[in-house]
Amino acid sequence: MTNAIEVEGLGKRYRLGEGLASGTLRDAVSDGVARALRRGGRSRDEAADVWALRDVDLAVPQGASLGIVGRNGAGKSTLLKVLARITEPTVGVSRTRGAVGSLLEVGTGFHPELTGRENVFLNAAVLGMPRAVVAARLDDIVDFSGIGRFLDTPVKRYSSGMYLRLAFAVAAHVDADVLLVDEVLAVGDAEFQRRCLGRMEDLGRSGRTVVFISHNLDAVLRLCSTALWLDGGRVRGVGRTADVVDDYLREATPDAGRRSFAEDPDSPVSLLGIDVREADGGSAGRLRREEPFVVEVDLGVRERVPGLDLAVSVETLNGVRLLDEALSDTAQSGPGPLAGPGRHRVSLTLPPLLMPGEYLVNVWAGTTYETLVWEHGAARLRLEGSHQARPDRLLAAQGVWTVTAAAPR
Ligand SMILES: Nc1ncnc2c1ncn2[C@@H]1O[C@H](COP(=O)(O)OP(=O)(O)OP(=O)(O)O)[C@@H](O)[C@H]1O
Ligand SMILES: [Mg+2]
Structure with a gap:
């Protein structure tokens, strides 16, 4: 079977303090940390470099769905950004086969001043979809997103949930061979999350390769046959999702025990x-x-x-x-x-x-x-588990119902 994704000896080093131009909060915080470390007298290079990824090898067969789990700062988003070619690896290689569609952190890809409709076209164009194809699929995309009458409103007025729903709808309707999705389940209501998972399942079944990052381990278990556990930028485990998730959970709760x-x-x-x-x-x-x-x-x-x-x-x-x-x-x-x-x-x-x-x-x-x-x-x-799953084991409170005739108004 051919691999849709191949990664060898991948490393990504960030220089703290260089990211300020992009203006994100995280970069600003990193910059502060870097300055504090420099004041501590260590040379800039030792103190201020972060290897967000180190020695990562990975092969994902075509049509597989891979879940990526790991703590905050483990390097998950960085790996996806390298796969999506949004950022260059410092060492090693990353290869993807076919068109790549990605839904990375909320905030990438949409222009705040443009309307939802304009952003759909812009975003789809960036992902390589011809305008005529977008036009033909616009109804599906809008239906899926559920943003309806807000389509012609500038997206800066959207709530983060609406924003994300539209972004996911576009990513999910692009003809990508490889779909990269970073933590979409953090925003959006339960109904939309179910639809996202369903859509990713459909894409997986139709032979698309899906890479999915989530802290929602139930979603990872449901969607992905294999999983990768990143820890401090390194691969801690890779294999059957149930095994990887179990290992990860066992370590995530070290204070359990007698x-x-x-x-x-x-x-x-x-x-x-x-x-x-x-x-x-x-x-x-x-x-x-x-x-x-x-x-x-x-x-x-x-x-x-x-x-x-x-x-x-x-x-x-x-x-x-x-x-x-x-x-x-x-x-x-x-x-x-x-x-x-x-x-x-x-x-x-x-x-x-x-x-x-x-x-x-x-x-x-x-x-x-x-x-x-x-x-x-x-x-x-x-x-551990999903907040989204319906609480199907509610306690029966055995309350007493009464029904009486209401006085006519
Ligand atoms: N632009 C940047 N400049 C400097 N350091 C960065 C940058 N982006 C990420 N990092 C650092 O790289 C490491 C990995 O970050 P990454 O965002 O990939 O983690 P993550 O696993 O996605 O975490 P989370 O679960 O919180 O989303 C962290 O130490 C982070 O601070
Ligand atoms: Mg992340």
């Missing part, structure tokens, strides 16, 4: 440890929104406590309590397994009810009469 606490000598009951992990026994640090997870609590009981109960709650970082589960071990005085002395491991499996984000897990233990353990934020957990 946490231990010292025994409280003044209390008959102590929290000794807590762990939050995937329910299927997978390794820690890979909690995904759509999978159940387990909170495992180690409790030390020094002397028998009748009616001992344990509760685990989950709250958002700003204190909104979302889940509360009590073990309600036994009848008030019954000698349940928890009540006796020893070290007990108690596991609570929670269904996938929460949206992606960070949460605190709190542990309470005690009886009806007293609190013996209260550890607020005993563990912190992060659920």
Whole structure:
């Protein structure tokens, strides 16, 4: 199979402080950093160079879809800009076969003073589409973008979402063999994002090669058969998307894992440890929104406590309590397994009810009469996944409906 993209020994070095002419905030910030470093007495060249990409090798077969993941500043956008020939590599080579369409960071390609319609023609021309072809496809492009009656408004009056929708619509209707897309899902509503993903899937199916950068790992999993993980400008992993995303997530949450606490000598009951992990026994640090997870609590009981109960709650970082589960071990005085002395491991499996984000897990233990353990934020957990996915597991609140006849107006 022929490769649509071939990259060998690619490196891209930025000289901090040289980017100011292009006037972006990032460049201005970089410039400030460079000056601060120079004041520190190091020579300009050591201090002010950033290798945004280093030793990157990559081959993408025609018709494949490649996802690129990595932290902020990992070099993802830089790689796309090199592939799109918007920027030159410092060392190495990058080859693409066929026409390349790209949707890079919002802000590239559109002229603020021109109307949406004028920008469609301009943008499509830049991407190599003849005017007659654009005219024939204008309705499709406008339909897809959903900007409708704003077509003849200068795009400087557009919201960033409208701007992006139109830019994506153009990129998606150009006859490109290779489509490069940088983080389109950051802007735009859920409906539009679904359409973008659908369109990219269609393009992929029709033999186009798609390279897609996103922090939305669910979208990457859905769209891309292979993925590339960039870390500090270098390739950390490449291969099957599920494997690469798993490796990336495992490293992205290094503070996951069992946490231990010292025994409280003044209390008959102590929290000794807590762990939050995937329910299927997978390794820690890979909690995904759509999978159940387990909170495992180690409790030390020094002397028998009748009616001992344990509760685990989950709250958002700003204190909104979302889940509360009590073990309600036994009848008030019954000698349940928890009540006796020893070290007990108690596991609570929670269904996938929460949206992606960070949460605190709190542990309470005690009886009806007293609190013996209260550890607020005993563990912190992060659920990865898509915010866009419909919350298809809403709690049924069991509210009471009533219907009465309304008085006629
Ligand atoms: N024009 C520039 N001048 C100087 N440094 C730059 C320039 N563009 C990018 N960089 C630097 O290169 C590195 C890689 O940036 P890049 O934008 O490719 O990262 P990214 O992976 O796309 O990050 P994000 O997820 O935040 O979009 C960063 O250290 C960044 O500061
Ligand atoms: Mg980027």
